[in-house]
Amino acid sequence: MRIAFVIYGFLPVHIGGTEVATHHLAKHLISEGHEVHIITIRDSRQPKEETTDGIYIHRVSNRLRQRRLTNWLFRLGALKKIAEINPDIIHCQDIWSGIIGVVSKKLLGKPYIVCAQGTDVYSSWKHKKTVTRIVSKNADAVVALTEDMRKRLLDMYKREVYIVPNGVELSRFEGISRQNSRKKLGIKSNEKIILFIGTLRPVKGVKYLIKAMKTVFETHPEARLLIVGSGEEKEKLRTLVRELNIEKQITFVGRVENELVPEYMAAADIFVLPSLREGMSIAILEAMASGLPIVTTDTCGMSEVIRDSKNGFLVEPKKSDQLAEKISLLLQDENLRKEISTNNKEDAKRYNWKKITAELEEIYRKLLGK
Numbered sequence: 274m275r276i277a278f279v280i281y282g283f284l285p286v287h288i289g290g291t292e293v294a295t296h297h298l299a300k301h302l303i304s305e306g307h308e309v310h311i312i313t314i315r316d317s318r319q320p321k322e323e324t325t326d327g328i329y330i331h332r333v334s335n336r337l338r339q340r341r342l343t344n345w346l347f348r349l350g351a352l353k354k355i356a357e358i359n360p361d362i363i364h365c366q367d368i369w370s371g372i373i374g375v376v377s378k379k380l381l382g383k384p385y386i387v388c389a390q391g392t393d394v395y396s397s398w399k400h401k402k403t404v405t406r407i408v409s410k411n412a413d414a415v416v417a418l419t420e421d422m423r424k425r426l427l428d429m430y431k432r433e434v435y436i437v438p439n440g441v442e443l444s445r446f447e448g449i450s451r452q453n454s455r456k457k458l459g460i461k462s463n464e465k466i467i468l469f470i471g472t473l474r475p476v477k478g479v480k481y482l483i484k485a486m487k488t489v490f491e492t493h494p495e496a497r498l499l500i501v502g503s504g505e506e507k508e509k510l511r512t513l514v515r516e517l518n519i520e521k522q523i524t525f526v527g528r529v530e531n532e533l534v535p536e537y538m539a540a541a542d543i544f545v546l547p548s549l550r551e552g553m554s555i556a557i558l559e560a561m562a563s564g565l566p567i568v569t570t571d572t573c574g575m576s577e578v579i580r581d582s583k584n585g586f587l588v589e590p591k592k593s594d595q596l597a598e599k600i601s602l603l604l605q606d607e608n609l610r611k612e613i614s615t616n617n618k619e620d621a622k623r624y625n626w627k628k629i630t631a632e633l634e635e636i637y638r639k640l641l642g643k
Contacts, residue, residue, distance in 0.1 A: 275308040276635065277360035279351055279370040281344075283330065285443050288531055291390045292438050295366055296328075303327045305411055310358050312351045313341065332472060333574040348373050356381055362413075362637055368393040371408030374396040384413040384640055388437070391552015392417065394425050395573055396476075406430040408558035415638040417634075418553035419574025435636055438578075440629035441558040447565075449539040451564040457538050465496045465604055468541035468565070470534065470556045471548075473504030478547035478570065478590060480506075480513055485547075485596035487517045491605050496522065502538055538563035542610065549554075549590045551575055561621040564614035568599045588604040 278299065283292050288474065303326070315321060315332030323330050331525030333350030351373045354549075363385035372387030383421040387408055394405075394417075409430040411416050416435045417423040423434045428559045441579060452462075460466060469484070471477050479500065486498050500510070507525065514523050529537070534556075538544070544560035546569040557578060560567050569575055579585045585601040588595035603610055637643075 274312070274361040274641065274643070275358065276302060276362055276442075276637070277310045277355055277358050278364045278366060279312050279355075280366040281310055281314055281370060281399065282316075284531070286316040286319065290439065290552070291366055292615065293555050294629050296326075297440060297626045298543055298630060298633065299328045300326050301626050302634070304439065304629070307475050310360065312354050312358075314347050324497060332435075339603065344369075348376070354377060354379070355383065359452060360608070361641060362386065364388065365408075365412075366390065368405050368408050368575060370403065373406055373413065375411045377413055378413075378585050380427065385411075386414040386416060386636065386640070387412045389417040389418065389422055389426055391422065391573065394422050395550045395552065402429050414636050416636065421574035421577065422552065437632050437636070438624060439553045439555055439558060440610060440624045440626035441555070441562045442626055443562050443621060445563040446466075446467070446535050446538060448455065449535055451539050454536045455492050457536060460470065460497075463495055466541040466562075467498045467543045467545055467546055467600060468501065468537060469500040469547075470496070470537065470559075471546065471554075472504045473500070473502050473510060475506055476549050477504075477506075478549050479510055481591055481593045481594060482521075482545055482547045483510060483523065484514055484593040486523065487519055487602070488594070488597040489600050490519055492601060494522075495595040496584055496600075498523045499526055499537065499541070500524065501526045501529055501534075501636065534559060535563070538565060541565055544599060545569065545596065545600065547588075547590070547596060548572060556623065558624050561617040566603050566610050566613040567617070568596060568603070580620075581614075584613055584620050608639045640642060 280295055284296055284361050301567055302309050312331045315335050319332055321332050331354050333354050334346040340596045356376050363374050363377055363383050365371040365385055365387045377383045378385055417426055417538040418438050435624040489496050514520055544565040544567050548570055552571050563631050570590045571587035572590050580588055583586045586599040
């Protein structure tokens, strides 16, 4: 079947969880014999049309300073491109792009599936309930990443909602030498690495992690925090690090290509995600596949992935003292780290992209009557 994904941002410019997940889904769908098109907004210097990994990528409008105008131009451009592609099904990768699905169904008679991603469900935005109801009501299928997200969607519009989680490419995280990774990244053998990977935005809660590390460093001078990612909060976070006088033990790595993520995971000892809200983190799944112990916040549907004390620890959002406590516990107990590592590698198998793609394919076939 011919599938058109609609997503506001895509690789290589945008490398958030939704973008990475879309890329993996597209590749696996292609491997199963489907034709996949991705319709997205065009960023500067990106070609309008290209084919990467067998995926047809269409960038239909330029990103402008005025966000509202960008969105409307994208919707119009996406509708035109959908008419040209003539897909069997439209896959909208969040509630906002579901607006395009609604109009495509009304004007072109094309069925669409909408997949909620997290920010569209958990954050506040203008006309959220109205838009969500319209998109959900008209969709041929609605998908959530977690049970918690499903419940939130049902609060806004009651209908069948499938649960299909994000996945992880297990093979990318297998057989990587910790020693070689550390050598490449300039990490000493005696250093204990705490790793964060994500966009530097307030919602990611990185400032609470930095405050926690001030406490951790007092009893674990061998510890070091690597912050991988970039974003609007970068300079504020740098200032906080200077104010706490812990610059020597915290490194702002900046943005790295997705291909390098397995190297950072292999070199680390603990993965921390202190988000204030989170849909279903790709980085958490990648940390699991790497066998890293995880400390994260008990928010949204995170407890559906992390079993407290089994494959990681859950703490309350904004609680630096709790983050420090669990990080310190893991640093001082090597046996606990090994036990959690084993559990995580096993748990990660549930999120193999091949399995996840098969679940999504089944929904496609069901609504198309195939």
